[in-house]
Amino acid sequence: MAGGGAAASALSSPWRSLLQRALDGNAHLKHSTFFQLATVGGGGRPANRTVVFRGFQEQSDKIQINTDARSNKIGEIRNCPFGEICWYFTDTWEQFRISGFIDVIDGLSPDPVKLQLRERAWFGSSVKSRLQYLGPCPGVPIPNDDLVKDAHLDPSAGPVDAFCLLVLDPEKVDYLNLKSNQRLMFTRNQKEDGSNSWMADKISP
């Protein structure tokens, strides 16, 4: 794809087909939908944690992640709204580093379209997953195990306050294949009409 930037930019998000192939090739592994999300945390230091891929937003490349609105990362992301996903596929030896702006959508969002996306994400996750948002605030000391009570949830009830949807809008995708030792760098260019084009460059691993 060297010198093929112009050709590649005519395609819509050329890295998506590589990612889909990796997802298919590793689908037998439960952890294939887990990746590490880096943000800038307190004191300007890096923070990093495993999160679960909750699919793309419809008709876009935006990556969805469910999280707890009470976790530290929400304040961190509001302060520095950028993230880099590192997604390593253990069976096919492929790495995707995906960086971009992160939108935080909690129940206080004034945008009805975003609130609808959040609601869809809530009902799209299992009741067991939803139950964790009824538990105690993440990261807070547990003085006594006996105080942690069983939570109950009406499966038809909408998202609770603690449920938050993160949406990462990819700007750059750095793809590395450790089997073929190939690396491709995809860079987004936003056109005047708001649509995206992507440049692809073969770079040294």
Add this chain to the structure above:
Amino acid sequence: MAGGGAAASALSSPWRSLLQRALDGNAHLKHSTFFQLATVGGGGRPANRTVVFRGFQEQSDKIQINTDARSNKIGEIRNCPFGEICWYFTDTWEQFRISGFIDVIDGLSPDPVKLQLRERAWFGSSVKSRLQYLGPCPGVPIPNDDLVKDAHLDPSAGPVDAFCLLVLDPEKVDYLNLKSNQRLMFTRNQKEDGSNSWMADKISP
């Protein structure tokens, strides 16, 4: 371990036994020694990539990582010398988030002890691993595949200029076990004599 901070601090690095158990429990997986290292990159944005655990420095908790001195992360780390490792063990469902100061040791280090550590790391890695440091600068466009020549290396030759050892000195370890749903936060306290003690607290997952 709730309220057991004082008791735990009497032990040396209580998280090490948990990490060793995870390493043993996942040793059959090649990727069990891979983790994601987050740093703060250009423009204050987060950066994240998969790297390989190269063991602890002798008689310490310091984590060693080999890297290419020509990669972007070296400049980034010199600018903001902190990192957070996110180490997810896919078979035992355990996550370790390990944050701390990162020391960059390249061939220009004025400290003979550090240069010795770098040399040991060089000879401790396979000849195949060492060969990558003779390749082209990482992240640079490859204009033509034909220009990438085979590299040759004398196995008894010491580290090349591009070989760099990173040493992360853990300050905080956030341990999460997704099977038992338990989370422990280990925090280092440096004593006046330079030795470390660790506090352990059970926190909400």
